[in-house]
Amino acid sequence: MNEIHFNVDAGYLEGVVRGYRDGLITSPQYLNLTQCETMDDLKLQLATTDYGSLLQNEPSPLSTSTLAARCTDALVAEFQYLQQNAAEPISRFLDYITYGYMIDNVILLITGTLHERDTHDLLEKCHPLGFFDSMPALCVATTVKELYHTVMVDSPLAGYFRECLSAEDLNELNMEIIRNTLYKAYLEDFDAYCRSLGDPTATIMSEILSFEADRRTVNITINSFGTELSKDDRARLYPRLGGMYPEAQTKLARVDDMDQVKAILEQYGEYRSMIVGVNLSMAGGDSGSSALSLEDRFFAKEVQLNKDSFEQQFHYGVFYSWLRLKEQEIRNVVWIAECISQHQKDKIANYTNIY
Amino acid sequence: MAAVRDNVFPTRMNLTVTKTRLKGAQTGHSLLKRKSEALTTRFRVILRKIEDAKLKMGKVMQTASFSLAEVAYITGDIGYQVRENAKRATFKVAAKQENVSGVLLPAFEAEVRAGAGQFELTGLGRGGQQVQRARTAYVAAVAMLVELASLQTAFVILDEIIKVTNRRVNAIEYVIIPRIENTIAHINSELDEQDREEFYRLKKIQSKKKERAARAQKEIDEAARRAIADGNLHQAVGGDAPAARDLLAEQADEDVIF
16 A cells, blocks of 8 residues: 555655666767777867766866766765755655665765774765765764764664674774674665565565675675685675575685685576676786676676666665666766777776666 | 197106006906996886886876775775874885995885885774775875886986986097007107107218218328328337327317307
């Protein structure tokens, strides 16, 4: 019966988000972008897209970092518009989306605090989507313990911290491990929240989040080869959801090289197709290969899942999906810009097409 | 060229000294020439290496910065995180000195500490492989830069030193040696001149002496003849001594001046 009341609160926002979706760059436009020879050409081509007005006032030698910054600004502005117009259930959902960015910001601040950097500089580096009210207060804290007691307990992330870390851990553990532990807690919490929202949202989001969890699992496994991360720690970083939980995760926790990962992934239908033709010797550092990497496959899959969520109505997944698609689009545009500015035209097609 | 020469007093000792100097200058010249040749050979080798390195550099840097773009594509901005986690340098440059025919050339050597370093877990969630790959690419690029820096410094220093050496070689060859040779020639000619003067003087004295001896002889003969002519043999025999005395008194003639 959700559908009857859906439009009361969410109808306008859903309309807005679907409108945003139509603004995403389409494949003919991507083709035009890849034809560009210089950054000025690229700017000209982008003028026909939603980014046109953003880049108008940029001075002519457009750098990729400016491009990325402007695009992110646009994304943030659009998302904040959604947040400002959201009422209770959606606003909470949107908040959940921002928690991921908050984790990154908090990790950034903790890292900075550990190294006694000026916290004001750090705030500028934070992702604008991950801002929360008490975050400027993080500047006050000078030690990690203080940071935890005075600031973190009030932040939305307090729950994740409480579950998995104590103040002592913050000093000792590698920041990257903390980040992944938090992210794992966040994913589990987000999934639980989505399930509590009831059917259309729950189904769609759990699919996307499962994939996200699986991707993290695989990535953590691959990236922990040859590092100081022990196998027990590795298993502890796997999110407890997704198609790979728990069976494949227990197996992945024990593997030592890419071939074993491949053997395990082959047992799962949706991932078997993904690893076919993937250059598994990637870890060897062969950057000259133009073959699609596993990451590219993951991106393509993510885009596919997020596109699918637009096929249904009356659910909140569209907001999450739109944000992911938009992020992918920014990555694509920046990638194309990088390829153009570095004269690496042969790899320019490695972006992930959306529509 | 009007003979440029050192302002020395033309004596035999100075001649010996100047000859020693000439010898020294010639030895120095040949040594410097050899040094300059050795340096030039080295210079050419370095030049070739620099060319290779610079060509390679472009490629390596391109790969490196492109791998960073790949990281940005997949992982996002990790620069801050990596910078904060860097605690100890894994890449160190040691400066050494290399001796090339007396010239000290600085040589830089890269030392890479084994292991992935502190940020091996960066991008654990996503893109860790790309991060490591970018790292490898940049280590290679920095190693290349160090090599190039070492070559480039050597190049500049060698260039300077070769110029200085060549200037010295030319100075010795075209200025110092001719001057010393001129000096020697000058001293020699002066000494010869002195010899000739001395010889002439001796001759002159000899001829004067002969003249005088001839005149004295003539006077003695004259006196003897007069005595014989007077028939005063006895007086002539007895007056032998006064006659001799007279002759001595007569000798007060003018000094001979040459």
